[in-house]
Amino acid sequence: MKQAEKMQAEDRRVQIISRSTDLFLEQGFAGTSMSMIAKRCGITKASLYHHFNGKDELFVACVTSGYQRALDALTEIIAQADRPAGQKLAEAMTVLYDITISSSVGRMSPLIAEVSRTFPNVARSFHSEYIAPQQDLVWNLIEAGQASGEFKDLDRGLLFHMLFGPIVTLSLSREMFSTFDDLDEHFPVGHLRDGHLNVILGMLRKDR
Structure with missing residues (x-):
């Protein structure tokens, strides 16, 4: 061609x-x-x-439209070997919030939940093409922090539920109540993201 x-x-x-x-x-x-x-x-x-x-x-x-750009952004953050893992995780979480809430995934999150229950092949494809790649990249970041002594060793499954679960819940909530004039007062993305980051760093850092 x-x-x-x-x-x-x-x-x-x-x-x-x-x-x-x-x-x-x-x-x-x-x-x-x-x-x-x-x-x-x-x-x-x-x-x-x-x-x-x-x-x-x-x-x-x-639902994954434009997602490769987000994966590229995560890859670039993780590749910065001269920066502390905590700083890189903060930037990575900003990307995760953006791609889950401000992208097609955010707009279609209630529909994704519905379709995934009824059409298992769609759920499997969505997981392999959207969820798994970003989880693998974030885990690479976590492992680097563990290797440097900055982060504790934590169970991967538990950590991922704590890290990704609130982002998905926020995305669903914002779409469920998207007609609210004061949506950002009920579900302030920046404030919730910063608080979420502090909780995750509190779990991970050895000095806490």
């Missing part, structure tokens, strides 16, 4: 993801068909299947 054709195909894919996200939010996963998506995108159903093998794959692409 020529470079121009490749860029055109990528632009089309981005457009499909954007319009499909809106449609999933309007109609739900079960209420959205590939025919409806093709019509919304102004393309044929055959053309849609050229970009995505099925609705499951397209849904996962919608």
Whole structure:
């Protein structure tokens, strides 16, 4: 494929993801068909299947849209070997909050919970393509802190529930009450993130 054709195909894919996200939010996963998506995108159903093998794959692409940039940001933070692990964790948590609350994942978090119960293959794909990569990167950061003596040795499963659970809960809460005029007063992201970070560092640091 020529470079121009490749860029055109990528632009089309981005457009499909954007319009499909809106449609999933309007109609739900079960209420959205590939025919409806093709019509919304102004393309044929055959053309849609050229970009995505099925609705499951397209849904996962919608909720993880732009996610690679977040993974790249986490990778860059972790690679900074001359900085304390605590500082890197603070920056990493800012990225985690951003990608979970301010991205497509945040907008679609209630729908993700619904779809994951009904369609296990979607849940598995979402975990392998979204959850697992960021957990692995964060664990690399934690292990570096343990190796340097800055962090304690803690159970990975317990730590991840403490670290990722509140972020997911906040995302769901903000979407559940998104019509509130005073949403940020009820669920202030920056304040809650900073408090969350202090709790996690309190668990991890040996000097506490």
